[in-house]
Every structure is written in C-alpha cells, then in structure tokens.
Amino acid sequence: MIDRRLITNFDWPLFFLTIILSVIGVINLYSTSQGVLSGNIYVKQIYWFIIGLLALFLIFCIDYRFFEKWGYLIYFLFFLLLLTVFFHGSIAYGAKRWLKFGGIRFQPSELMKLAMIIALGKYFHGQRNDLKGEKKDGYRLRDLWVPFILALIPVMLILKQPDLGTAIIFLFIFISIIFYMRIRLSSFFILCGIILFFVPIFWHFLKDYQRSRILTFFNPSRDPLGLGYQIIQSKIAVGSGGLWGKGFLHGTQSKLHFLPTQHTDFVFSVFSEEWGLIGSILVLILFCLLIIWGLSIANQSKDLFGKVVAFGITSMLFWQVVINIGMATSLLPVVGVPLPFFSYGGSSTVTTLIAIGLLINVKTRRFIF
Amino acid sequence: MLERRKPIYKPSNGKQVSILFVGIVIIAFFFLGLRLFYLQIIKGDENKKLAENNRIRLRKLIPQRGLIIDRHGTILAGNIPSYRAMIVPEDFEHSPDGFKLIARCLNINVDEIQKRLKSASKDFPFRPVTIKTDLNWKEVAHIEEERSHLPGVQIVVSPKRYYPFGKTCSHVIGYMGMINVHELRKYEYLGYQSGDWLGRSGIEASCEPILRGKVGGRQIEVDAIGRELKTLSEVLPIPGNNVILTIDLPLQKKIEEIFKGKIGAVIAIDPRNGEILSMVSSPSFDPGVFYKKISKKEWMKLVKDPFHPFQNRCIMGQYPPGSLFKVVVAAAALKEALITPSKKVFCPATFILGDQEYRDWKEGGFGDINLKQALIESCDVYFYKLGYRLGIEKIAKYARLFGLGRKTGIDIPGEKSGLVPDKNWKRKRFNEPWYLGETITCSIGQGYLLVTPIQVASLFSAIANGGILYRPHLIKRIERYDGIITKEILPEPLGKVSISKENLDVIRKALIGVVNSPVGTGRRCKMERVLVGGKTGTAQVISIPKNKNEREIPFKLRDHAWFAAFAPAENPELVVVVLVEHGGHGGNVPALVAKDIFDFYFRRKSGEEMQMVMFKGIANDR
Structure with missing residues (x-):
C-alpha cells in the first residue's frame, strides 16, 4: 500500500522540528516537576508523546483524501463527543471539559479543532467545484453560512463548558480560513459585526459565577488573589530570566511555587526564567519556522482540501503559540490556551502531533496527483 | 485507492497570499520577541530583584x-x-x-x-x-x-x-x-x-x-x-x-418552653399570607456545636440519637393525618353534592364491607348524625361511608387540591412531599390493584396517606382564609448590610381551593364546634375570650386492640397525636398545628399545647392594644 514516493518525499524537516520542540517541551516539564509540585508529570507527558507519535504515523499512512471523503462524518462524531461532554462530562477546576475512559481523562474539544478544519476543507473544496472560479473578488457572506454553522456549533458548546480559550482558538481558526479563502473585505466586517452581536446573547445565558470568571479573564484586577497574582508572578518569572536565564532547574519563581498552573498555561514562563532571552528567542524562532513551513505546505498543495487543511492547522498552531506566549508575558489577557509541545496534557499533545501528521501527509502527497 | 481528482483550484495569486501571511507571522513573532527583550533585558534587573526576595x-x-x-x-x-x-x-x-x-x-x-x-x-x-x-x-x-x-x-x-x-x-x-x-x-x-x-x-x-x-x-x-x-x-x-x-422569637421561645420534653412538631402560621411565626421541631440541637471541638463520642451521640434532633419534623416528618383528613373528605363530599349539611346519616358501631368490619373509635356508634356532628365527635363510620361513595380517585383529587402530596415550596431545604395514594400510584409502587378496603382506611386519614406538618398548616390556613393556598415562608425580606432592602417577600398564592364559600363556612362552623361543643374532641382547647376552631387527629403507628390501656403500650408503638386549629374563628389570624409523636389522642396533649400558644399570642396582643390605647389616652390628655 505504501507508495515508495511516500518515503522519499517524507517531510523530514518538519518532522525533526516537531521532535526538537517536543524534546525541549518535555525537558522543561521535567523542570516544573522538580519543584515543590510533587508528581512526575513529565513521565506521563513522555507516554503521551509516544502515543502522539504513533498517531502521527498512522495519520500519515492514510491518504488525506480519505479524511475529505469522510469529513462530515468525522465532524459529526466529534460533535457527538462534545455533546456527551455537555451532558456527562467530568468536572475539574470548575469546568466540564473532559470525558473519562477508564482512568484517562480526555478533552474532545482539542480533536474537534481538527475535525472542524477537515469539514471546512471539504466544504470549500466542493464549493470551488461548483463555482468554477467565478468568485474572483472573494466570497460574500451569504456564500458562507455553512462554514459559519460548522464553526458556531463547537464554539457554543465549548463556551458552555466553559472554556473561553479553546472557543477563541476555534473562532480564530475559522476567521483565518475564510480570510485565506478570500472573503470580501466588506463581508468580513459584517461577519465581525455578527460575532459581536452574538456575544451579548451568549452572555445572557451565562450564570453569574461564569460571567464573573470571564470578566476576570479580561480584567485581572477583579481578582487580586487569583489571576491578578498569576500575571504579576509570571511577568516576574519571565523578566528575572535576563539574557542567559537562571539555568536549568534553577528557576526560583517556579520552584517556590509562586507561579500557578506552571505546567499548563504558564509553562513558557518557567522556560523563560531558566533559559533567558537566548532560549526564549530560540524557541520563538523554532515556532516561527514551523508555522512558515506550514504555510508553504498550504501553498504547495495541489488541491483545495489540502490547502485548507494545511492552512487551518498552521493557523491553529500560530494562534495557540501567540496567545499563550502573549499571556505569559502579559501582553494579552489570560485565557487558558495550551502552548503546543510545551504544556502538559494528553489531549493537546496528541492533537498537536496528529495535526503535524496531517501536515506531513498533505506535503508528501503533493506529487502523487 | 481513491479516485484521482484533477487539481481544480489554481490560485491566481497564490504567491501574494502566502507572502502576506508569512509577513503577518513574522511581525507577530517579532512583537513577542520585543516583549521578551523588554521584560528580560530592560526590566531584567528589576524583575530579578523582585524574584530574589519575592515578598509579595x-x-x-x-x-x-x-x-x-x-x-x-x-x-x-x-x-x-x-x-x-x-x-x-x-x-x-x-x-x-x-x-x-x-x-x-x-x-x-x-x-x-x-x-x-x-x-x-x-x-x-x-x-x-x-x-x-x-x-x-x-x-x-x-x-x-x-x-x-x-x-x-x-x-x-x-x-x-x-x-x-x-x-x-x-x-x-x-x-x-x-x-x-x-x-x-x-x-x-x-x-x-x-x-x-x-x-x-x-x-x-x-x-x-x-x-x-x-x-x-x-x-x-x-x-x-x-x-x-x-x-x-x-x-x-x-x-x-x-x-x-417571619419568625416571632418570643412566640417561638414560648412554644419551645410549652413543648419541652415532647417529641414532635409545632407550627404557628399567619393564614392571611403564609408567614410562619414559629416553627418548632423537638428534640432540637445547638447549631454552635459544629464550631466547637467536640469529641467523637459526643458527636456520635448526636448523630445516633434515636429521636434524630437534626431532623426538622415540620417539613421532613411524614405522618398519616388521621382524623384531620376528615376535613378534606367533608369538603370533597360537599363539593360533589353527595351530602347536604343537614342530612343525617345512620352511623352504627361498625361499617361492613364484604367480610371486612371497620370499627368506629366509639363503641356503640353515634346513631343518626349530620356532617357537623360527625366532625365534632370525629365519627369514623360517617366518613367510611362518604369515602366509599367518593372513591379513591376523588379523595386523591381533593387531597391534592388542598396541597397534599406535593411540596409546599417552603424556603428551607429538605422538604418532603408526603403521599397521596391512588390507583395509579399503587400499580406503579406495588404492581397491585387498589382494594376498596384501602379507600375506607384512607377516608379517615390512615393507611398509605402521609402528610407533613407544614402541609397541614397550609391546608388549615386555606380553610381559615377562605380557600387560598399560600406558599408558607420563613423569609420576610432581605436587606443589604447598610440596611437597604433588596428583596421583600410578598404573599404568594399557589392556588385557590375550588370549594364554595358556603361549604367552607359549614366546615369552619363544624371545626368551631369541635373545640367549643361539650362533646367535641378538641374541647380542651376551648378559650374564654377567643373563639377557636380546630380538628384533632390520631395517626396510627400500629393497629391496637381496643380494650388495651394506653399506658401499657410501648412508647414507640403509641399513636401520633395531631391538633390543628385557627383563631379567632371569625377572622383567623393564627393557625397552629401541633404534632406529638406517640402522644396518644389529639384531643389531649396537642390540644392543650395549642391552647397555651393561643393564650400567649392573644394575651400579648391585647396587652399591646392596651398599651396603644393608653398611649393614645396620654396623647389626648395633652
């Protein structure tokens, strides 16, 4: 089954970039687990990394047109999983985001990102077929109601969990893709208007404590004990790293537990404190390379489905990296978004690696047809 | 393999698009890098100092x-x-x-x-x-x-x-x-x-x-x-x-004093709006005990107390209503026009259904009596006959109309709903048909029927106020710490009992007779200055042979005693419900308790009025 060209054309640079970032991520998690925070999350992360790699190869072996063929079904299956979370999800940290299989907690919203990208790719591919390139000056809003619904369903369900960070990522991926598909500028502004219109309606359905949580996300001084404190401590952690950093395992902010959620949302602060500006810029460059590489894959792909998928995945990685690091350096408000390859978490690690698998898949098969 | 598809989309300006996006990416990362430079180099020393002696x-x-x-x-x-x-x-x-x-x-x-x-x-x-x-x-x-x-x-x-x-x-x-x-x-x-x-x-x-x-x-x-x-x-x-x-602390304390040593529940409620003036459940507990360090032994003693001091019997205790329920049956029969107030019914000592004999509490029976007399002396056979003619579905319908079988919606948690049995319920619960004999026991408030004291308070309030079921409530209003009222709880009518005014009057008059007639079962509650109406009830714990002396029965098996009353009967402003667990007959202990409560309440009221008159007098003198 496996074409020889698949091996010769395998995207080794992207694969190595992935491995390098993952290894740095695990090493950094090792450092966070050396502090007062007991537990060996880095070991668990290694397991997740291995599972993710297996998934990456599995995804790579399946021709990506298979995903296009079953695109809506995949979307529907993950939609059902999200619904299950809505009704029977397990609760932790005051949110209902997880499904439990045996002892393993799993967050369907992570993989739903990919399902949405695939469904959008299938939709746009089909569209171009019908339109025969008539839409030279881009899509109008009325042409986009299907993709709009495809994005809106998961966003609503995830906001209800509540998981503001993931919902925002969904929205940004969607907007990036329709931008890529060339939406008319006027239509784009109308779309932004519609989204703004929906915000108060959704707001109305939230309970008081959920509203207060979201308000605190945007205005940390509402909560000087929780988030406001985190932001200050994260800034101190990053800043005290200086040019060269305090050295591996020598970060004081994280070791003395000044830094909350240091293995998930604020994982970059730990890295920055220990490796300084040099290390941080290096990681930024690696991420930047990865994303530009992803954009070039989208550019090289010969069919529209491949283009949308590659672009969608790249935009997903881009937004997660920018929002997470922006959060850690207090450029952006704190919304819980994991940093790919760095943040601890099974669902996000496996999802990221599957996404890379899809990228390699698109890249490798660009010559086949 | 999948079918080959020709490339369909060839972006005319693919290069430009990707250059735009690459540009955006590079600018975004440039800003992140700049921010890092600012925090780590420009503000680096400052942050280092903050981290070194992190004293926040x-x-x-x-x-x-x-x-x-x-x-x-x-x-x-x-x-x-x-x-x-x-x-x-x-x-x-x-x-x-x-x-x-x-x-x-x-x-x-x-x-x-x-x-x-x-x-x-x-x-x-x-x-x-x-x-x-x-x-x-x-x-x-x-x-x-x-x-x-x-x-x-x-x-x-x-x-x-x-x-x-x-x-x-x-x-x-x-x-x-x-x-x-x-x-x-x-x-x-x-x-x-x-x-x-x-x-x-x-x-x-x-x-x-x-x-x-x-x-x-x-x-x-x-x-x-x-x-x-x-x-x-x-x-x-x-x-x-x-x-x-809405609690009236002096009244609450008085009732607790009167009720000391007994086990059961007392509710004093204003029938005009559902405000609960007193709610006593005995035995009680000291809520401060949870703040003290108490030994495990003491704690176990509290938790394992056979009389469950933590249980609020007023809303959680479910008991058969006994003869209190005759009020509901009477109202149902009047509404369904099965009887008229004056019609006399012959009531022998027993009611015979098939081969079953249902005894009256009074040996020898009552002979020819009307509805009023039947309520006053709490004749069982009269109500066996009414219940037989009504049938269980009608009985259940009217019981529900008076708010039985569902929570009253009182504003503290843990309320029980009681039970109004009917054919459907029995089929679901036991997978058995309903027996006629069960209708008979039900019509005098025994058998499966269960009510909570708060439901009885609500029922008697409705009878006293002309048929409106108010939600009983304990919260009067809510104030902010600076005294600004944020919420005022207004009387909330949950429904109107569809019994005509005349029929309710008949029942009210009969209930006045229960207390004021020399043969009334509630005569011990009779007061000199205030006209009281009420009804006694005895909830069977087990069936007991007639001739046995009450004192010979073990405490745990003795009947529960009910008394529910309203006063002043002409224009009721206080409904009192007393339940004494294993208290024997409702006409004894509970009726006396209710009398003491009314006595305190109206004595205090007239005292206040006297004072008012005196103040006015003084004001007029000037």
Missing part, C-alpha cells in the same frame, strides 16, 4: 456573613471575631527555640505544632498554616509581645458564626459545615476554598449565596520576618446580606 503575599479578607434576624429585629445568627494563630512555613524559623516559644505563647505542646506544619501541603510554602483557633486575649497579647522573635507567625482575625439563642429556632436557622472536596469541584462553589464554611441546613443553606458576601483580598509586601510592610493592592470584602425572618 496574598491575604484573603473574609467578609462578615449576613445576619439572620427575627421579625422584631432580634439577631438569631450573628458573628463574633475569632483569633487564630497561623504560621507561614517558609518564613518561620524551624528551630527548637522557635517552637518552644510559640508553644509557650499558645499553651500547646511542640508536637502538635510540628504535626500541623507537617500536615500542610508542601506545594505552598507561603500559604499560612493554622496552628490554633479561638485564641483568647492572653494568648493574642503573648504572641504580639514576642513578635520580633517569631518570624512568620501571624494572628488572623476572622468572623465566626454565633447563635445567641442556642437551641432555639435551630431547625429554621440551620447550621454550617466545612466545604468538602466533592463540593469544591462544583460550579456552584466556585470561589470557595478548602476550609471555608457554608450553610448546611435551614436558612443558612437556602440563603447561602445571599448570606455569604464577597471575599476580598490584599496583596502585601512583607519583610524578612514576614511583617507586613505595605499593601500593594486591595479589594475590600463585601459583607453578606441580612435575612429577616
């Missing part, structure tokens, strides 16, 4: 919990300051001398301090650990004197719940408990931390979000020995709202 501490500011106040303004649940000694493990000097000093200040031994420090989470070396709670003044002063020798030791003042009247009204007020792990994970308790207290029953529980207030916080900078240097930022706590109850 967080302190939670606990709000005053809202007060629970009776209708006259007396505080039933308040707060008193409580001092506790805490240690910040990272700032504390873990030396033998340090331990000895603090042990001497607090009158505890060194082992206990070490045990407490060890049990604290290692994850949070800056989170204060409680060493001793409820310090007295001497201990506080001692710590303050040795301040400079005790780095990392803090005295924290926090409000503590205080119940000035102890066991009085405890079932209404409720009690507090510490939040548990399970609750901490729930949405509703977001913002709570382990070690926080929350209401567990009564008003404390149902008004938890109202009473709690908002936790504040303070970021402070401390020096090397943990002394506060300056406040960096602060959000003040907002005290909880006060809850003003």
Whole structure:
C-alpha cells in the first residue's frame, strides 16, 4: 500500500522540528516537576508523546483524501463527543471539559479543532467545484453560512463548558480560513459585526459565577488573589530570566511555587526564567519556522482540501503559540490556551502531533496527483 | 485507492497570499520577541530583584456573613471575631527555640505544632498554616509581645458564626459545615476554598449565596520576618446580606418552653399570607456545636440519637393525618353534592364491607348524625361511608387540591412531599390493584396517606382564609448590610381551593364546634375570650386492640397525636398545628399545647392594644 514516493518525499524537516520542540517541551516539564509540585508529570507527558507519535504515523499512512471523503462524518462524531461532554462530562477546576475512559481523562474539544478544519476543507473544496472560479473578488457572506454553522456549533458548546480559550482558538481558526479563502473585505466586517452581536446573547445565558470568571479573564484586577497574582508572578518569572536565564532547574519563581498552573498555561514562563532571552528567542524562532513551513505546505498543495487543511492547522498552531506566549508575558489577557509541545496534557499533545501528521501527509502527497 | 481528482483550484495569486501571511507571522513573532527583550533585558534587573526576595503575599479578607434576624429585629445568627494563630512555613524559623516559644505563647505542646506544619501541603510554602483557633486575649497579647522573635507567625482575625439563642429556632436557622472536596469541584462553589464554611441546613443553606458576601483580598509586601510592610493592592470584602425572618422569637421561645420534653412538631402560621411565626421541631440541637471541638463520642451521640434532633419534623416528618383528613373528605363530599349539611346519616358501631368490619373509635356508634356532628365527635363510620361513595380517585383529587402530596415550596431545604395514594400510584409502587378496603382506611386519614406538618398548616390556613393556598415562608425580606432592602417577600398564592364559600363556612362552623361543643374532641382547647376552631387527629403507628390501656403500650408503638386549629374563628389570624409523636389522642396533649400558644399570642396582643390605647389616652390628655 505504501507508495515508495511516500518515503522519499517524507517531510523530514518538519518532522525533526516537531521532535526538537517536543524534546525541549518535555525537558522543561521535567523542570516544573522538580519543584515543590510533587508528581512526575513529565513521565506521563513522555507516554503521551509516544502515543502522539504513533498517531502521527498512522495519520500519515492514510491518504488525506480519505479524511475529505469522510469529513462530515468525522465532524459529526466529534460533535457527538462534545455533546456527551455537555451532558456527562467530568468536572475539574470548575469546568466540564473532559470525558473519562477508564482512568484517562480526555478533552474532545482539542480533536474537534481538527475535525472542524477537515469539514471546512471539504466544504470549500466542493464549493470551488461548483463555482468554477467565478468568485474572483472573494466570497460574500451569504456564500458562507455553512462554514459559519460548522464553526458556531463547537464554539457554543465549548463556551458552555466553559472554556473561553479553546472557543477563541476555534473562532480564530475559522476567521483565518475564510480570510485565506478570500472573503470580501466588506463581508468580513459584517461577519465581525455578527460575532459581536452574538456575544451579548451568549452572555445572557451565562450564570453569574461564569460571567464573573470571564470578566476576570479580561480584567485581572477583579481578582487580586487569583489571576491578578498569576500575571504579576509570571511577568516576574519571565523578566528575572535576563539574557542567559537562571539555568536549568534553577528557576526560583517556579520552584517556590509562586507561579500557578506552571505546567499548563504558564509553562513558557518557567522556560523563560531558566533559559533567558537566548532560549526564549530560540524557541520563538523554532515556532516561527514551523508555522512558515506550514504555510508553504498550504501553498504547495495541489488541491483545495489540502490547502485548507494545511492552512487551518498552521493557523491553529500560530494562534495557540501567540496567545499563550502573549499571556505569559502579559501582553494579552489570560485565557487558558495550551502552548503546543510545551504544556502538559494528553489531549493537546496528541492533537498537536496528529495535526503535524496531517501536515506531513498533505506535503508528501503533493506529487502523487 | 481513491479516485484521482484533477487539481481544480489554481490560485491566481497564490504567491501574494502566502507572502502576506508569512509577513503577518513574522511581525507577530517579532512583537513577542520585543516583549521578551523588554521584560528580560530592560526590566531584567528589576524583575530579578523582585524574584530574589519575592515578598509579595496574598491575604484573603473574609467578609462578615449576613445576619439572620427575627421579625422584631432580634439577631438569631450573628458573628463574633475569632483569633487564630497561623504560621507561614517558609518564613518561620524551624528551630527548637522557635517552637518552644510559640508553644509557650499558645499553651500547646511542640508536637502538635510540628504535626500541623507537617500536615500542610508542601506545594505552598507561603500559604499560612493554622496552628490554633479561638485564641483568647492572653494568648493574642503573648504572641504580639514576642513578635520580633517569631518570624512568620501571624494572628488572623476572622468572623465566626454565633447563635445567641442556642437551641432555639435551630431547625429554621440551620447550621454550617466545612466545604468538602466533592463540593469544591462544583460550579456552584466556585470561589470557595478548602476550609471555608457554608450553610448546611435551614436558612443558612437556602440563603447561602445571599448570606455569604464577597471575599476580598490584599496583596502585601512583607519583610524578612514576614511583617507586613505595605499593601500593594486591595479589594475590600463585601459583607453578606441580612435575612429577616417571619419568625416571632418570643412566640417561638414560648412554644419551645410549652413543648419541652415532647417529641414532635409545632407550627404557628399567619393564614392571611403564609408567614410562619414559629416553627418548632423537638428534640432540637445547638447549631454552635459544629464550631466547637467536640469529641467523637459526643458527636456520635448526636448523630445516633434515636429521636434524630437534626431532623426538622415540620417539613421532613411524614405522618398519616388521621382524623384531620376528615376535613378534606367533608369538603370533597360537599363539593360533589353527595351530602347536604343537614342530612343525617345512620352511623352504627361498625361499617361492613364484604367480610371486612371497620370499627368506629366509639363503641356503640353515634346513631343518626349530620356532617357537623360527625366532625365534632370525629365519627369514623360517617366518613367510611362518604369515602366509599367518593372513591379513591376523588379523595386523591381533593387531597391534592388542598396541597397534599406535593411540596409546599417552603424556603428551607429538605422538604418532603408526603403521599397521596391512588390507583395509579399503587400499580406503579406495588404492581397491585387498589382494594376498596384501602379507600375506607384512607377516608379517615390512615393507611398509605402521609402528610407533613407544614402541609397541614397550609391546608388549615386555606380553610381559615377562605380557600387560598399560600406558599408558607420563613423569609420576610432581605436587606443589604447598610440596611437597604433588596428583596421583600410578598404573599404568594399557589392556588385557590375550588370549594364554595358556603361549604367552607359549614366546615369552619363544624371545626368551631369541635373545640367549643361539650362533646367535641378538641374541647380542651376551648378559650374564654377567643373563639377557636380546630380538628384533632390520631395517626396510627400500629393497629391496637381496643380494650388495651394506653399506658401499657410501648412508647414507640403509641399513636401520633395531631391538633390543628385557627383563631379567632371569625377572622383567623393564627393557625397552629401541633404534632406529638406517640402522644396518644389529639384531643389531649396537642390540644392543650395549642391552647397555651393561643393564650400567649392573644394575651400579648391585647396587652399591646392596651398599651396603644393608653398611649393614645396620654396623647389626648395633652
């Protein structure tokens, strides 16, 4: 089954970039687990990394047109999983985001990102077929109601969990893709208007404590004990790293537990404190390379489905990296978004690696047809 | 393999698009890099200093919990300051001398301090650990004197719940408990931390979000020995709202005094609006007990008490209504026009159905009697006959009309719904058909039928006020800490009992006869100045042979005794329901209890009126 060209054309640079970032991520998690925070999350992360790699190869072996063929079904299956979370999800940290299989907690919203990208790719591919390139000056809003619904369903369900960070990522991926598909500028502004219109309606359905949580996300001084404190401590952690950093395992902010959620949302602060500006810029460059590489894959792909998928995945990685690091350096408000390859978490690690698998898949098969 | 597809889309300006996106990406990362440069190089030294002696501490500011106040303004649940000694493990000097000093200040031994420090989470070396709670003044002063020798030791003042009247009204007020792990994970308790207290029953529980207030916080900078240097930022706590109850504390205390030593429930309610003036469940408990350190033995004694002091019998106790239920059957029969008030029915000593014999409580029977007489003397056979003619479905329909079989919606948690049986219920519950004989026992309020005292209070209120079922309630209004009223609870009619005024009048007159006729079962409640109407009831615990003396029956098997009454009968303003568990006949103990309650209530009222007249007189003289 496996074409020889698949091996010769395998995207080794992207694969190595992935491995390098993952290894740095695990090493950094090792450092966070050396502090007062007991537990060996880095070991668990290694397991997740291995599972993710297996998934990456599995995804790579399946021709990506298979995903296009079953695109809506995949979307529907993950939609059902999200619904299950809505009704029977397990609760932790005051949110209902997880499904439990045996002892393993799993967050369907992570993989739903990919399902949405695939469904959008299938939709746009089909569209171009019908339109025969008539839409030279881009899509109008009325042409986009299907993709709009495809994005809106998961966003609503995830906001209800509540998981503001993931919902925002969904929205940004969607907007990036329709931008890529060339939406008319006027239509784009109308779309932004519609989204703004929906915000108060959704707001109305939230309970008081959920509203207060979201308000605190945007205005940390509402909560000087929780988030406001985190932001200050994260800034101190990053800043005290200086040019060269305090050295591996020598970060004081994280070791003395000044830094909350240091293995998930604020994982970059730990890295920055220990490796300084040099290390941080290096990681930024690696991420930047990865994303530009992803954009070039989208550019090289010969069919529209491949283009949308590659672009969608790249935009997903881009937004997660920018929002997470922006959060850690207090450029952006704190919304819980994991940093790919760095943040601890099974669902996000496996999802990221599957996404890379899809990228390699698109890249490798660009010559086949 | 999948079918080959020709490339369809060839972006005319693919290159330009990707250059645009690459540009966006590079600019975004450039800004991130710039930010890092700013934080790590330009502000680097400053941040390094901050990190090296990171002396920013967080302190939670606990709000005053809202007060629970009776209708006259007396505080039933308040707060008193409580001092506790805490240690910040990272700032504390873990030396033998340090331990000895603090042990001497607090009158505890060194082992206990070490045990407490060890049990604290290692994850949070800056989170204060409680060493001793409820310090007295001497201990506080001692710590303050040795301040400079005790780095990392803090005295924290926090409000503590205080119940000035102890066991009085405890079932209404409720009690507090510490939040548990399970609750901490729930949405509703977001913002709570382990070690926080929350209401567990009564008003404390149902008004938890109202009473709690908002936790504040303070970021402070401390020096090397943990002394506060300056406040960096602060959000003040907002005290909880006060809850003003409909409870009339003097009446409540009086009833508790009257009811002392008995087991059961008493409710005094205003039938004109559903305001509960008193709610007594006996035996009672002291809600302050949860704040004290009590030994496991004492605790087990409370929990395992066979008389369940924590149970609020007024809303959780479910009992057969006994003859009280005859009122419902009578109303149903009048409405269905099965009888007229004057029609006489022959009532022998027994009612025979098939081969079953149903006895009347009175040997020899009553002979020819009408509805009024049947209610006054609580004739069983009369109601067997009515029940037989009505059938169980009609009986159930009217019982529900009077609010039985469902929760009244009272504003404290834990209410039970009681039970109104019918054919459908029995099929579902036992998978058995309904037997006629069960209709007969049901028509005098025995058998499957179960009611709670609060349902009876609601039922008799409806009879007293002309048929309106109000939601019984304990909260009168809610005030902010500065006295501004945020919510006023108005009478909430849940429905109107569709029995005509004339028919209700017939029943009311009969109930007046129950108390005031020399042969009435409730004659012991007869009062000189106020006209009282009421009904007795006896709820069978087990069927007992007729000739046995009450005193020979074991306490646990004796019947429960009911008495429900309203006064003044012409224009009722107080309904009293008394239930005495294993109290024998409703006409004895409960009727006497009700009489004492009415006596106190109306005596006090006329006293107040007298005073008013006197004041007016004085004013007129001037």
